[in-house]
Amino acid sequence: MVTDYAPQHLQTDTLSQERLRALYQIVRGLHESFETAALEPLDVSDCVAEAVSSFRLKPGIEVIEHYQQSLPPVMATREKLVETFCHVIGNALDAMGETGQLWLLTRRRLDRLVEVIVSDDGPGITPEVQAHLFELGFTTKSAEEGGLGLGLWWTRVYVSRLGGQVKLRSTPGRGTVVSIRLPTAQEVSS
Numbered sequence: 797m798v799t800d801y802a803p804q805h806l807q808t809d810t811l812s813q814e815r816l817r818a819l820y821q822i823v824r825g826l827h828e829s830f831e832t833a834a835l836e837p838l839d840v841s842d843c844v845a846e847a848v849s850s851f852r853l854k855p856g857i858e859v860i861e862h863y864q865q866s867l868p869p870v871m872a873t874r875e876k877l878v879e880t881f882c883h884v885i886g887n888a889l890d891a892m893g894e895t896g897q898l899w900l901l902t903r904r905r906l907d908r909l910v911e912v913i914v915s916d917d918g919p920g921i922t923p924e925v926q927a928h929l930f931e932l933g934f935t936t937k938s939a940e941e942g943g944l945g946l947g948l949w950w951t952r953v954y955v956s957r958l959g960g961q962v963k964l965r966s967t968p969g970r971g972t973v974v975s976i977r978l979p980t981a982q983e984v985s986s
Contacts, residue, residue, distance in 0.1 A: 834873065835871040837871060838870055840867060840877070841863035844861075844881050847879075848881075851886065858897045861900045862900070863902045867904055868910065869981045880951050880955065884947075884948075888914055888916035896918055897916070899916075908979075908983060912976045913974070914976075917970075920966045920969055921964075926964065929948050930948050934949075960978040961975075961976075961977045
């Protein structure tokens, strides 16, 4: 049975068997797509810009974009990389509600990684919730809000598969910063 392999936080009365089965099917599909995806050199700034443009922003949300010019490309699948940024940006927008500022930054780090930073001035996240944010099936959203607990889990898994890292810092009352660090295409091929 699927529940025999589910993480402990998914084995609760509040999680229906249908939701657990849906998660299982989605995860299985994601795993299969990893195996067949062809990587290509991509400009992360273009992918971040595409991700943010896919959202219908509320009038009280201000997006501040700072993309470093001439970043070296990273090796990824465009659709999956844009989806990864959509998960992080979408969570930030949800957290801010009707008003706030969303900062999007791309840059090359001294350790030769390309970094994407998504920062918001939302309510922040408690340490107790932060401890579970990247777990499969963990969500702070209701079923009506569409929370399945896949977005940040997917983000970490995909970025790890690319040889990168996802870091999150948050202070309740002061907002959240998510950093996605990826090796350049040159680093991957060496």
